[in-house]
Amino acid sequence: MKRLLYVGLDVHKKMTSYCAKRQDGRVVTEGEVASRRRDLAAWARSLRGPWIGGLEATLFTGWIYDTLQPLAQELKVAHPLMRRAIAASKKKNDKIDAAKIADLVRCDLLPECYMAPKEIRRLRQVLRYRHLVVSESVRMKNKIAGLLMESGEEFDKKRLHGANYFAQLLERLEAPDSVVELLGLSRSALKMYQSMERGLVRGLLDNEPLCARVEWLRSIRGVGEVTALTWALEIADPHRFSSIAEAISSCGLCSAQRESAGKSSRGPLSKQRNAHLQTILIEAAKLAPRWNAQLAAVYERERAKSNGNQATLAVARKLVAYLMAVDKAQRPFVARQGEA
Numbered sequence: 001m002k003r004l005l006y007v008g009l010d011v012h013k014k015m016t017s018y019c020a021k022r023q024d025g026r027v028v029t030e031g032e033v034a035s036r037r038r039d040l041a042a043w044a045r046s047l048r049g050p051w052i053g054g055l056e057a058t059l060f061t062g063w064i065y066d067t068l069q070p071l072a073q074e075l076k077v078a079h080p081l082m083r084r085a086i087a088a089s090k091k092k093n094d095k096i097d098a099a100k101i102a103d104l105v106r107c108d109l110l111p112e113c114y115m116a117p118k119e120i121r122r123l124r125q126v127l128r129y130r131h132l133v134v135s136e137s138v139r140m141k142n143k144i145a146g147l148l149m150e151s152g153e154e155f156d157k158k159r160l161h162g163a164n165y166f167a168q169l170l171e172r173l174e175a176p177d178s179v180v181e182l183l184g185l186s187r188s189a190l191k192m193y194q195s196m197e198r199g200l201v202r203g204l205l206d207n208e209p210l211c212a213r214v215e216w217l218r219s220i221r222g223v224g225e226v227t228a229l230t231w232a233l234e235i236a237d238p239h240r241f242s243s244i245a246e247a248i249s250s251c252g253l254c255s256a257q258r259e260s261a262g263k264s265s266r267g268p269l270s271k272q273r274n275a276h277l278q279t280i281l282i283e284a285a286k287l288a289p290r291w292n293a294q295l296a297a298v299y300e301r302e303r304a305k306s307n308g309n310q311a312t313l314a315v316a317r318k319l320v321a322y323l324m325a326v327d328k329a330q331r332p333f334v335a336r337q338g339e340a
Helices: 037-046 061-071 081-087 094-106 118-150 164-171 177-205 210-219 227-234 244-250 276-289 293-304 309-327
Strands: 003-012 017-022 027-034 051-056 073-079 255-260 261-268
Touching: 003 061, 003 094, 017 094, 027 037, 027 061, 027 094, 037 061, 051 061, 051 094, 061 073, 073 094, 118 177, 118 227, 164 177, 177 210, 177 227, 210 227, 210 309, 227 309, 244 309, 276 293, 276 309, 293 309
Parallel strands: 003 051, 051 073
Antiparallel strands: 003 017, 017 027, 255 261
């Protein structure tokens, strides 16, 4: 029987450095391979015997993982910050990094990242692109308002982006032709982004398993379509969290803890989190108490103790608990009597 190999991969855009070791730490092979699917697949097939690999989470990790995972006995993705903390060194290059990753895999010390299924990652990419489109749409709205203010024109900001009001505004506008032209371009861009955003959301909801999951999550009063989509695609598998506290930490809704010599302190919210999910949950927590009596009670209780920001975070953490319960049970939300 062929002995197992432990492989470390240091991935870059053009080249990937690799190092394969035996259990005793002896290097079997090392070198570089072009970061292309066919070259990586050919390299993986050339390894003599079964192998377990490790690579860092980077922009290129997804497609490399999908290419190599069927050819490996096991393939792990490392958290880059945690990996560097374990294998810190004064001397650093791609060859050394690949060897260190191989050692961490060999000693079972590699701090792993969760890799969602390929289909979930594809849908997640669409949703994150939707966030980009929305941000560009907001920029266009701000630009339209800015152009009008620069020209000294009065307008109703609540009606500004309505089609009829905007058309009437252009007719009575006393501004240079260049400003009118820029306003028209900005309006066209805004309509394009809004149409694109609606199309992306419709495309996501065409996926039947995802659509069913979103409907369960939306049974929580105060949870909208975008919040439900973001939760489903960013969390992927709720069962990977053994507790609500773990999910809250992953969402970036708790502060980093510092404890030494019996003294404990909390800092600001931790930067090691899913930023997309954190943003959506905090924004949802600002609005959800308007429609959800339980969340409103949480907000009022925490607001009396501290301030509005802390109360919003408390609501966001309660939302995580509700979302976890519904997602794991795969059925609509039912609030307990007297829960808050």
